[in-house]
Amino acid sequence: MKAVILAAGEGTRLQPLTETRPKPMLPVGNRPLLEHVVDAVAEAGIDDIVLVVGYRRERIQSYFGDGDDWGVDIEYAVQEKQLGTGHAVLQAEEYVDEPFVALNGDRIIEADDIARVVDSFEESGATTLAVARASRPSDYGVVTLEGDTVVDIVEKPPRHATPSDVVNAGIYGFTADVFDALRETDSEGELAVTDTLERLATEDTVTAVMLRGRWLDVSYLWDLLRVNDHVVEAATADSARVSEDATVVGDVAVGADARVRPGARVLTGTSLGDNVDVGANAVVSNSVVLPDATIGAGAVVRDAVVGENATIAANATIEGGEADVAVNGHVHEDVRLGAVVGDNARIGGASTLAPGTVVGNRVDVETGAHVDGTIPSGALVRRA
Numbered sequence: 001m002k003a004v005i006l007a008a009g010e011g012t013r014l015q016p017l018t019e020t021r022p023k024p025m026l027p028v029g030n031r032p033l034l035e036h037v038v039d040a041v042a043e044a045g046i047d048d049i050v051l052v053v054g055y056r057r058e059r060i061q062s063y064f065g066d067g068d069d070w071g072v073d074i075e076y077a078v079q080e081k082q083l084g085t086g087h088a089v090l091q092a093e094e095y096v097d098e099p100f101v102a103l104n105g106d107r108i109i110e111a112d113d114i115a116r117v118v119d120s121f122e123e124s125g126a127t128t129l130a131v132a133r134a135s136r137p138s139d140y141g142v143v144t145l146e147g148d149t150v151v152d153i154v155e156k157p158p159r160h161a162t163p164s165d166v167v168n169a170g171i172y173g174f175t176a177d178v179f180d181a182l183r184e185t186d187s188e189g190e191l192a193v194t195d196t197l198e199r200l201a202t203e204d205t206v207t208a209v210m211l212r213g214r215w216l217d218v219s220y221l222w223d224l225l226r227v228n229d230h231v232v233e234a235a236t237a238d239s240a241r242v243s244e245d246a247t248v249v250g251d252v253a254v255g256a257d258a259r260v261r262p263g264a265r266v267l268t269g270t271s272l273g274d275n276v277d278v279g280a281n282a283v284v285s286n287s288v289v290l291p292d293a294t295i296g297a298g299a300v301v302r303d304a305v306v307g308e309n310a311t312i313a314a315n316a317t318i319e320g321g322e323a324d325v326a327v328n329g330h331v332h333e334d335v336r337l338g339a340v341v342g343d344n345a346r347i348g349g350a351s352t353l354a355p356g357t358v359v360g361n362r363v364d365v366e367t368g369a370h371v372d373g374t375i376p377s378g379a380l381v382r383r384a
Helices: 033-043 057-064 085-090 111-124 178-183 193-203 221-231
Strands: 002-007 048-053 073-078 100-104 107-109 127-133 141-146 149-155 166-174 206-210 215-217 252-254 270-272 283-285 300-302 304-306 322-327 330-336 339-341 357-359
Touching: 002 033, 002 085, 033 048, 033 057, 033 100, 033 107, 033 111, 048 057, 057 073, 085 178, 085 193, 100 107, 100 111, 107 166, 107 221, 111 127, 111 166, 111 206, 127 141, 127 193, 149 193, 166 193, 166 206, 178 193, 193 206, 215 221, 221 304, 221 322, 221 330, 270 283, 300 304
Parallel strands: 002 048, 002 100, 048 073, 127 206, 252 270, 283 300, 304 339, 339 357
Antiparallel strands: 100 166, 107 215, 127 166, 141 149, 141 166, 149 206, 322 330
């Protein structure tokens, strides 16, 4: 059986980080989201994979190559325009001539659950959908069940009208007949897999498999911190240099050639990417720091995502905590996000970033400035 992994999306809700990389290549536990998915698929016993790629696809193709490093064979189907998950599945048609499993490339799911979906699908022969319980069901396709049969799917209903807390978990068992079903589905704008599943649920049997293991989804910037906290394990690369006078506590991943200088404290839930430099007496807690970033001496970085080659200069402070954050015109209340600092941005010495601040790529914040809200990429922030 083949696995078709959908990895073509941009992830606009995760800007500025997705301005330069596709969403599935965002790192948690110092590895791309998509690598966690590929590992789980391989562990579930599937060694033929079709990656459907599109936005910034070169980042994915150069990283995974032919799949040898993961013990799998990877082929690539290209979605030239991101026209929905159903359209993405269609791009894999020429690579698939047998029943297959399809899954999202940005949701971390246990290998055992993937195997359970495959087993159920092979036993029943019916279209199969993995489902899970979610605390925010209105963010997903909400599924109504009768026993283990899907009777309805409503995509992202209003919170007050959510019929259940059971949601589409993004793993599907399909026969090749699904390609005709997708083409026959009427949709306004993008074609989602759920558009076709809604119709199939009324015309035929769609079997649900409830996930038992962890199901981790990254939809918003603060989800990177939550998911990283779930997957990060204490590990220090052989080439990393951690001073004897530094403190590294709990589940902290330290990448290759990273440096943690004397007096620095790196606390649990943190991933330091390759070649990250944490200065003397700095504090980094519950944060994702991408490769080549610099945390200056005496800086404090809490609940933050720091982009690739970004600089947090000496004595700057990202204080951490909860905030209200606006994304695409919608305000999300009380989310835990100290700040996001984009790729190649520079936060000047003695500056402070209020909780919930999102600083775009290549932003330059002058020394001593106070920053709050969302700063567009390329901006210069002067001290008031």
